[in-house]
């Protein structure tokens with residue numbers, strides 16, 4: 001596929017100031033009339049042809065300033081419309097096109113989801129509706145008239161504010177929406193369908209009265225209450241935290257069941273994957289509630305970071321996505337436990353972004369080239385992009401950061417901006433030169449920081465030497481290192497270091513040495529507190545030193561990290577391809593278990609959510625990423641099982657006591673708040689270890705919990721635990737669960753996912769059966785992600801089977817799906833991203849299968865791009 005490069009960016013030769021759309025919805029023959037007010041762009045090339053983008057559209061009629069154009073004046077194909085000699089003054093183009101929303105299985109452009117008409121235009125779906133300058137630096141004011149059969153689509157929604165509605169004859173009706181804020185085409189949206197509505201009002205800090213509504217499938221309104229409340233909390237938070245108020249009279253959220261992404265921030269009309277809207281205690285887990293809160297907030301926050309200030313081009317995607325992830329993370333941290341949330345963010349970053357950055361799909365946070373932009377909605381752009389914003393705040397300080405954000409919005413409101421515009425605002429407010437910091441946007445790969453410490457007791461001096469390194473020839477990064485010293489019985493209060501300000505040392509050279517004075521006893525350094533930079537830290541601390549951090553560090557993140565590091569070392573020692581297979585715990589594992597026991601006794605009930613994190617072992621994928629080469633997923637699996645068993649035995653009755661202490665009094669109404677959720681998490685973590693040590697007892701307890709649970713969190717956690725224990729009890733419970741929730745697709749997704757992740761040889765056959773389940777559908781992205789995506793993501797032993805059958809299942813699905821929904825097919829294919837890390841037998845199987853995919857004729861650009869980069 002052709003490559004698009006950042007260095008080739010040129011402003012558009014034409015601008016479109018106003019767009020008047022008339023959309024007549026019909027299942028197969030939807031007609032769109034677009035009236036575009038065009039003019040030459042003073043910054044473009046004078047007299048250039050007008051080249052409008054198109055994708056699978058049929059041109060019905062075209063005129064310019066009311067005149068039909070002669071056939072030799074233009075060229076129209078399904079993929080574009082060119083006017084060879086457009087006027088060099090402002091002019092109006094009237095374009096009539098026709099599209100088939102029912103046949104649109106790509107779910108880009110205008111399509112139908114369970115009968116509801118909806119749109120998805122980011123990144124380039126608007127060109128599947130009409131011919132347009134479909135690029136984010138062309139901003140227009142839109143007025144949209146939507147017409148449909150009233151019975152089929154009583155609800156008609158557009159961007160902006162509703163201005164008019166009425167009858168259109170023959171059972172049809174219409175609504176007109178006007179959006180006063182200029183926007184790029186990727187933020188366009190419309191919806192038409194039978195939907196129920198829940199609504200409330202919000203008064204902004206500027207005194208604007210806003211109607212806030214959530215639209216869902218008929219009958220699902222009670223499940224929209226949590227999402228609606230999350231919108232209100234997001235609105236208030238953005239006012240308080242960033243001074244940003246909402247800017248229209250209505251804010252609508254619509255949940256649809258077929259959606260490629262999580263959700264979309266269309267101006268005034270956010271369209272959501274229903275998975276991130278619908279929740280009830282009976283159908284949603286605590287994690288679902290947290291995700292809904294975060295994604296509702298994320299899309300709402302885009303109203304400023306993305307919509308009011310948009311991106312000049314798609315290379316700047318992180319400008320809106322990294323920043324908005326940072327903002328939603330801050331929101332969730334304020335709504336919940338900041339420390340617990342931070343640990344969750346880092347776990348995701350390490351599980352998703354670190355491997356991406358270490359593999360063939362690595363790319364800078366601001367890529368310099370792409371073949372298919374849909375493939376760059378990645379963990380790197382989103383999660384690492386958010387870490388860059390967080391580092392920026394750490395570097396410039398809280399108040400200059402906030403002032404910098406205000407400046408960024410003020411300078412760029414209504415504009416399409418760049419990463420440089422963003423950094424300039426903070427440089428101006430803080431007086432800091434951010435040139436070297438900007439490197440974070442430009443280089444792929446995770447920097448590594450090696451640290452050595454030395455204590456001079458006589459001089460009461462402690463020194464730390466930090467060395468940074470990155471693959472390739474990158475110059476030194478600017479790395480904020482939040483650091484402190486911990487002594488055997490607590491923080492070393494007297495210790496001083498002149499290079500540390502507000503707890504942060506800025507590492508901006510390849511090597512630096514920090515000297516602490518007045519250090520009264522041999523300390524343990526607490527490095528990168530709160531994970532102050534997205535780096536790999538290497539320091540040879542003993543387990544005893546790490547346990548000092550677990551006991552005494554003031555930084556919760558590093559307390560957790562200390563326990564993780566000990567567990568990781570134990571898992572790596574046993575999980576490398578050539579490690580002897582043993583169930584013998586050894587003294588290190590015993591010491592680790594004893595420390596966890598003491599920790600639980602002292603703190604479990606005070607902060608159960610944090611305790612559950614400390615108790616949790618690194619995942620099999622985390623261990624593989626840490627080992628980095630010659631991976632044998634079976635060895636890692638065995639090692640982790642054996643350590644779980646050991647912990648279960650060593651913690652023994654303490655786990656049962658915890659379960660009893662944390663149990664809700666019968667009849668307590670369900671609450672999704674963080675504290676209640678934390679108690680459930682720890683209680684289920686205890687059950688998991690009980691089951692690891694004693695599967696028969698675990699199965700019995702899990703089966704009972706599935707029966708008795710008053711909410712989906714407990715029921716699903718028990719089913720997950722039971723799914724790892726082969727036998728009749730498991731099969732009976734799985735069958736019963738499938739029957740109980742037969743009419744609940746989002747719950748069945750969880751059931752598909754649990755079964756796809758079972759680490760047993762029989763799982764492939766199980767998946768083959770589930771593909772035939774009446775609720776499974778290859779055209780619904782949530783179903784595909786639940787069954788096939790979970791297999792690739794959460795079942796390392798079976799996906800990486802040495803016979804290649806796991807790779808084969810993924811490949812087969814990718815090939816099939818590529819014909820209907822290339823975007824989802826390409827995403828599935830990214831599961832092969834770490835194939836070169838595998839031991840030779842497995843990696844050669846993966847290589848063969850990738851070569852087979854690459855050779856398939858007629859691959860989509862999406863899949864071709866991923867496979868090319870994966871094997872390159």
Ligand code: DPP
Nearest residue numbers: 122261263264265299
């Ligand atoms: N809808 C996606 C998101 O909000 C892309 N903008 O991240």
Ligand code: ZN
Nearest residue numbers: 298302321324
């Ligand atoms: Zn986003």
